Amino acid sequence: MTDANRVWRLRKRPVGAIADDVLSFATEPVPEPGEGQFLVRLNYLSLDPTNRIWMSDMEQYMPPVALGEAMRGAVCGTVVKSRVPGFSAGDVVSGLGTWADYQLATPATHSKMIPVEGISVAEAFGLFAIVGPTAYFGLLEVGTPKAGETVVVSGAAGAVGSLVGQIARLQGCRAVGIAGSQAKCRWLVEDLGFDAAVNYKAEALGGALKRACPGGIDVYFDNVGGAILEACLEHMNLGGRVPTCGLISQYNATGATPGPRNYGMLLMKRLTVRGFLVSDYASRRGEAIGALAEWMRQGKLQFRLDVREGLENALTTLRLLFTGENTGKLLLHVA
Amino acid sequence: MTDANRVWRLRKRPVGAIADDVLSFATEPVPEPGEGQFLVRLNYLSLDPTNRIWMSDMEQYMPPVALGEAMRGAVCGTVVKSRVPGFSAGDVVSGLGTWADYQLATPATHSKMIPVEGISVAEAFGLFAIVGPTAYFGLLEVGTPKAGETVVVSGAAGAVGSLVGQIARLQGCRAVGIAGSQAKCRWLVEDLGFDAAVNYKAEALGGALKRACPGGIDVYFDNVGGAILEACLEHMNLGGRVPTCGLISQYNATGATPGPRNYGMLLMKRLTVRGFLVSDYASRRGEAIGALAEWMRQGKLQFRLDVREGLENALTTLRLLFTGENTGKLLLHVA
Numbered sequence: 284m285t286d287a288n289r290v291w292r293l294r295k296r297p298v299g300a301i302a303d304d305v306l307s308f309a310t311e312p313v314p315e316p317g318e319g320q321f322l323v324r325l326n327y328l329s330l331d332p333t334n335r336i337w338m339s340d341m342e343q344y345m346p347p348v349a350l351g352e353a354m355r356g357a358v359c360g361t362v363v364k365s366r367v368p369g370f371s372a373g374d375v376v377s378g379l380g381t382w383a384d385y386q387l388a389t390p391a392t393h394s395k396m397i398p399v400e401g402i403s404v405a406e407a408f409g410l411f412a413i414v415g416p417t418a419y420f421g422l423l424e425v426g427t428p429k430a431g432e433t434v435v436v437s438g439a440a441g442a443v444g445s446l447v448g449q450i451a452r453l454q455g456c457r458a459v460g461i462a463g464s465q466a467k468c469r470w471l472v473e474d475l476g477f478d479a480a481v482n483y484k485a486e487a488l489g490g491a492l493k494r495a496c497p498g499g500i501d502v503y504f505d506n507v508g509g510a511i512l513e514a515c516l517e518h519m520n521l522g523g524r525v526p527t528c529g530l531i532s533q534y535n536a537t538g539a540t541p542g543p544r545n546y547g548m549l550l551m552k553r554l555t556v557r558g559f560l561v562s563d564y565a566s567r568r569g570e571a572i573g574a575l576a577e578w579m580r581q582g583k584l585q586f587r588l589d590v591r592e593g594l595e596n597a598l599t600t601l602r603l604l605f606t607g608e609n610t611g612k613l614l615l616h617v618a
Numbered sequence: 619m620t621d622a623n624r625v626w627r628l629r630k631r632p633v634g635a636i637a638d639d640v641l642s643f644a645t646e647p648v649p650e651p652g653e654g655q656f657l658v659r660l661n662y663l664s665l666d667p668t669n670r671i672w673m674s675d676m677e678q679y680m681p682p683v684a685l686g687e688a689m690r691g692a693v694c695g696t697v698v699k700s701r702v703p704g705f706s707a708g709d710v711v712s713g714l715g716t717w718a719d720y721q722l723a724t725p726a727t728h729s730k731m732i733p734v735e736g737i738s739v740a741e742a743f744g745l746f747a748i749v750g751p752t753a754y755f756g757l758l759e760v761g762t763p764k765a766g767e768t769v770v771v772s773g774a775a776g777a778v779g780s781l782v783g784q785i786a787r788l789q790g791c792r793a794v795g796i797a798g799s800q801a802k803c804r805w806l807v808e809d810l811g812f813d814a815a816v817n818y819k820a821e822a823l824g825g826a827l828k829r830a831c832p833g834g835i836d837v838y839f840d841n842v843g844g845a846i847l848e849a850c851l852e853h854m855n856l857g858g859r860v861p862t863c864g865l866i867s868q869y870n871a872t873g874a875t876p877g878p879r880n881y882g883m884l885l886m887k888r889l890t891v892r893g894f895l896v897s898d899y900a901s902r903r904g905e906a907i908g909a910l911a912e913w914m915r916q917g918k919l920q921f922r923l924d925v926r927e928g929l930e931n932a933l934t935t936l937r938l939l940f941t942g943e944n945t946g947k948l949l950l951h952v953a
Binding site: 343527529539540553554555558560 | 676882
């Protein structure tokens with residue numbers, strides 16, 4: 284441990300794509316934990332589409348990061364000093380922290396990570412902290428897929444999407460992924476066992492979905508919104524469900540973006556569109572972790588980490604989510 | 619009974635508002651019932667927003683009316699000749715028929731109306747055939763309102779909307795109606811017992827909804843879509859529900875209309891938007907009729923018929939739904 288603490292702070296609200304000057308990156312003193320706090324050394328920082336939401340002041344599901352505040356992120360780290368009974372130096376914790384080498388935490392924001400046999404800390408953090416429970420509850424509780432149904436997921440080569448398709452297969456469903464390159468599509472079908480994959484950058488989505496989903500779409504797990512949502516609504520079956528997990532195509536928009544032009548499909552096909560957040564299922568997180576870990580041990584679930592290096596690269600790395608350059612769960616390894 | 623049978627037939631698909639030449643109106647011979655059919659004399663024709671959908675070839679929930687076919691409508695009539703055991707001259711029936719003085723029917727399309735004590739045939743047809751069960755199941759099953767919650771309904775002075783607000787009150791909810799004139803708003807509050815009403819033609823909807831719904835909106839029963847949907851999404855509470863019953867603001871549109879610009883609210887507020895049709899609850903129709911009739915008898919539910927005269931006025935009368943000139947359930951009295 285040194286005295287140097289590098290901290291990313293929000294300088295201004297992004298307009299459009301995240302520019303370099305939206306955050307500042309400077310060295311500050313390492314803070315001292317007060318009573319009821321412990322100091323955490325950052326090991327892994329999770330980079331997620333929702334980071335872009337927190338930077339903005341759009342209407343959102345929790346307060347945005349205030350200007351001047353350290354940037355918020357899901358973190359995994361090691362306790363180095365503690366003034367909280369039950370937390371000691373060396374404990375590995377995860378929670379909602381900041382983009383900083385060292386950060387103060389409390390038992391309300393961070394909890395000890397429970398070691399899972401055969402699964403590394405990075406995997407456990409990447410899989411269990413957010414994206415695993417998101418895919419699990421979003422698909423099973425919001426999408427309610429039945430065996431034999433067709434599940435389509437966008438952002439399919441992303442962390443949540445790749446899990447959604449595999450869990451759909453485990454439920455006896457046909458799993459179809461939408462992704463942005465041939466390499467991603469091959470990975471989905473050849474490695475992860477998706478029944479089909481559509482490269483939305485290379486194919487006209489309407490025809491491609493028709494071919495990939497000859498029986499129509501029963502569940503469309505939406506990570507992106509926009510034109511892909513429209514194309515999927517067009518192919519939904521009567522009584523279909525649209526769990527809405529993310530709308531990444533809109534996060535960089537500079538004004539209000541129109542909703543789907545075929546919104547009327549909701550009525551004609553009696554669809555259920557439902558937004559959700561993983562925190563809605565916080566009390567049942569253990570159930571998801573248990574199921575995901577068991578599938579991993581049985582070799583039925585693959586999970587790819589995309590680990591980049593260095594806190595100084597946090598902003599550049601975050602942008603990969605918006606250009607589609609990552610495959611799997613994007614993490615930054617810090618120490 | 620005469621030999622003259624006036625029949626409205628679909629000549630062409632409407633573009634925009636329903637023009638005069640979309641339908642033809644001519645006299646034809648009265649048809650003879652074949653084996654398994656009976657002949658019905660039209661007494662009341664129900665005029666509904668969905669008539670506009672059936673005239674078009676937009677993607678819809680049942681086949682559109684084919685060009686040259688008699689226009690489809692919900693009808694109430696009297697059997698004049700029957701070749702079906704169990705149906706006799708004089709029986710009063712209702713079902714999905716046509717805009718014609720005389721029409722052939724079968725037990726699959728028409729059923730005998732069960733007399734309800736203290737309720738006229740016109741009221742029973744207007745209330746129980748479509749709009750009553752639509753309001754009942756749409757609000758209670760799709761909207762799932764809880765006592766103390768705020769329910770907002772658009773098209774509130776229409777047949778379905780006026781029932782939705784009253785049923786919401788009967789569930790212990792705050793009921794707020796959106797309608798297009800001061801007279802309608804007064805009727806909702808003073809006669810039907812709505813807690814508040816907003817005249818969307820006279821007030822800025824955002825501020826008016828904020829005043830009328832100080833605790834936000836828990837259920838928005840959507841009959842109209844468009845700008846009113848957007849304004850309501852803005853004021854929804856976390857976990858709110860949006861039963862989607864109609865999108866009348868879009869039926870006359872000549873191209874695809876954009877969905878709500880604040881579609882992202884579905885995610886941020888974890889809303890459930892669900893389209894439904896009354897036919898989804900066909901097997902439970904008796905339950906709705908029983909509850910509605912009981913509320914009527916107890917004086918807890920008011921239902922206004924807007925009855926116009928003459929089959930020759932069917933097209934002109936249908937247009938009232940799109941200009942907002944009707945109040946309550948629009949019926950045409952024919953014979």
